[in-house]
Structure formats: structure tokens, C-alpha cells
Amino acid sequence: MSQVRSMIVVVLVVPAVIAFSLWAFLWPSARLAPRDLPLGVAGATAAVAPVKAQLEEREGAFEVHGYPDAAAARTAIKEREVYGAVVVTDRGPRLLVASAAAPTVAQLLTESLGERDGRTVPTEDVVPLPENDPRGTALNSSALPMALAGIAMGAAVSTLGLRGLRALVTVLAAAAVIGLVAAAVTDSWLGALAGDWWAEAGAFALAALAGGATVAGFAALLGPAGIGLGALVIMLLGNPFSGVTSAPQLLPEPVGTLGQLLPPGAGGSLLRSVAYFDGHGVAGPLATLGVWTVLGLALVLLGPVLRARPTADASAAAGAPA
Structure with missing residues (x-):
């Protein structure tokens, strides 16, 4: 009877563990998407209002934090309050990212917010990764x-x-x-x-x-x-x-x-x-x-x-x- 139980363990339990392992490792990676991702918006209140509204239309994607200027946004990024920020200026928007915080997030922000009205938005990496490991x-x-x-x-x-x-x-x-x-x-x-x-x-x-x-x-x-x-x-x-x-x-x-x-x-x-x-x-x-x-x-x-x-x-x- 003990050998029968051992056979059952090998045939049923081991595949179940493998299935659980595949789920645990593959499911999160296959469902990557921003979910309340902390993101800053900096500039004058009237100027940033349309940007905030645009970001909030992506329901559940971003957690928007407001800052008075680019310096405050940079500080927030360096203190790990936000992953990046959109700075609204008289010359148009600028994008601040931090590849050291998460290269995947920096790439996501660049791809989704790095272009406006058909023009490329200037992007600055506030906290870059070291030269010896640029991808982290x-x-x-x-x-x-x-x-x-x-x-x-x-x-x-x-x-x-x-x-x-x-x-x-x-x-x-x-x-x-x-x-x-x-x-x-x-x-x-x-x-x-x-x-x-x-x-x-x-x-x-x-x-x-x-x-x-x-x-x-x-x-x-x-x-x-x-x-x-x-x-x-x-x-x-x-x-x-x-x-x-x-x-x-x-x-x-x-x-x-x-x-x-x-x-x-x-x-x-x-x-x-x-x-x-x-x-x-x-x-x-x-x-x-x-x-x-x-x-x-x-x-x-x-x-x-x-x-x-x-x-x-x-x-x-x-x-x-x-």
C-alpha cells in the first residue's frame, strides 16, 4: 500500500506543484500593466489640468501627484514618491523618468507619454542606471x-x-x-x-x-x-x-x-x-x-x-x- 501511495504522490502531487509554479511565475509576467502607478504632473494649475484629465481617463492606471514645478517633481522622483513626471512648460510638455527605479516603467512611460500631437516629448532620465549595467x-x-x-x-x-x-x-x-x-x-x-x-x-x-x-x-x-x-x-x-x-x-x-x-x-x-x-x-x-x-x-x-x-x-x- 505504501508503494501505491508513493506512485499517487509522484503522478498527481508533483504535476500539481509544477502547475502551481508555472502559474506563479508566468501569470504575473503575462499580465503586466500599470495599476495605480505613482506619476507626477508639474506646472501651473491651469496648464496641468488637461494633462491630469488625460491621465485620469486611463482609469486605474496612474496615481497622479501634483507638483508646482520641475524641481519639486525631480525631488519626488529621487525620494521614490513617483516613478516619473510630466512637466508642463510654455514650450510644451517634458517627461521625467528614472530608469533606476524600474527600467520597465521608464520604457512604458516613454512609449505611452513620450509623444504628443505627433511630436516627440523631450525626456530626461533623472536617476539613470550605472554605465556598467544600463539595463539594471x-x-x-x-x-x-x-x-x-x-x-x-x-x-x-x-x-x-x-x-x-x-x-x-x-x-x-x-x-x-x-x-x-x-x-x-x-x-x-x-x-x-x-x-x-x-x-x-x-x-x-x-x-x-x-x-x-x-x-x-x-x-x-x-x-x-x-x-x-x-x-x-x-x-x-x-x-x-x-x-x-x-x-x-x-x-x-x-x-x-x-x-x-x-x-x-x-x-x-x-x-x-x-x-x-x-x-x-x-x-x-x-x-x-x-x-x-x-x-x-x-x-x-x-x-x-x-x-x-x-x-x-x-x-x-x-x-x-x-
Whole structure:
């Protein structure tokens, strides 16, 4: 009977997992479109009114923010309040974008707003990507290795039998080394990041730590099944829903919001902020990664105790006199 069950698992469960994986990775990418994408409009109130009306006609596509002039719009872009802005001047409109915020969004704005009345609208890249990585490939590609690093770290701690304080110290130390190595590769070697080196290393380390602590904590509480649950959260949900390769506001809802509440999405947003925007916009990602880290490490310390308690209660009940 056990072999029959194993055959059923292979024939039914494995294809179901593959189908779920395909859905998680392909569906968001196939439905990319602006959804309440923060976009600025700058200029005199009377001049920008027609532009605002035109943007608002695309119901649900843009979240329009008004600014008095181009300088205020540039500041908003650099502080990650908006992805770009349309500046209305006496000579006509101008378009401000930030390829470092999301190359996909910058291209989308250029294609959809970069032409007016048959003429090309002058476009300025306020926060460009580094010359060594003009397409942002390095940062976009970092989400998967960080997710794998977290899963591998947590699985190794559990498989090697590390428990309690030793497991906690191991996870912290491994995450710190991962952060240093990742910053050395992406910044020092490839020159693909443009922020403070130590801040980038910290962002990489915290992203790996949140994932590793989550997997190790689930494993401490649930045993080997916890590794699978952690991998499901980090890899099959967190990675495709992260929006790192596009933008959270381009993903279908609630995927865009959910992705920012999971370690890969929060880690990608944190790294982008410290690498290109001088740390603006780090509060939300830091809070998300901090919550996952604290909860994971708490389970690493308390999981074995919580897991052993039901067993002890069952043994006591079995040994009690009728």
C-alpha cells in the first residue's frame, strides 16, 4: 500500500506543484500593466489640468501627484514618491523618468507619454542606471540568488542538526558573509550598483537573513516539512511576486501588494533604494524584513520546545493510569 501511495504522490502531487509554479511565475509576467502607478504632473494649475484629465481617463492606471514645478517633481522622483513626471512648460510638455527605479516603467512611460500631437516629448532620465549595467540586469537578477541563499541557509541549519542559540548564531553569521560576498560581486567587481557599499552589503545580508531565518524557523517548528513550507513562501510565492524585474505596481493585484510583504520583494526594494536613491524609501522594506527575521529567529529558539511539548503531553497521557 505504501508503494501505491508513493506512485499517487509522484503522478498527481508533483504535476500539481509544477502547475502551481508555472502559474506563479508566468501569470504575473503575462499580465503586466500599470495599476495605480505613482506619476507626477508639474506646472501651473491651469496648464496641468488637461494633462491630469488625460491621465485620469486611463482609469486605474496612474496615481497622479501634483507638483508646482520641475524641481519639486525631480525631488519626488529621487525620494521614490513617483516613478516619473510630466512637466508642463510654455514650450510644451517634458517627461521625467528614472530608469533606476524600474527600467520597465521608464520604457512604458516613454512609449505611452513620450509623444504628443505627433511630436516627440523631450525626456530626461533623472536617476539613470550605472554605465556598467544600463539595463539594471544585475539588480533584477539578484532576487533569485538571495532567495536560494535563504532557503539553502535555513535548510543547512536544520539538516546539520543545529538547534537553539547555535542555530541562531549560524544564521546571523552566514547572512553577514552572504551580504559581503554579494556586494563584492555586484558592486566591486561588476560595478552594477551605485550606492554606499556597506549599505548594499547590509541590504543583501538582511534579505538573505529574512529568508534563512524563516526557513530555519519553520524547520525548527515542523521538522523537514518546515523546509518545504519555507521554500514555498520564499521561492514559489516571494520570488515571482517580488516585482524586482518590473515593478510592484505593474503586477496584478493582490500579487503586487503580497510580494512586497514577503522577503524577496522587500529585499529587492531595499536594495534598489540604497543602491540608487540614497536610502529613500527604505522604511517599508526594512520593517517587512525585520518582522520576518524576528519571527523566524524566535521560532529557531522556541520551535524545538513547542515541537516537543505535544509529544511529551501524549507520552504522559499514555502512561497515566486508566
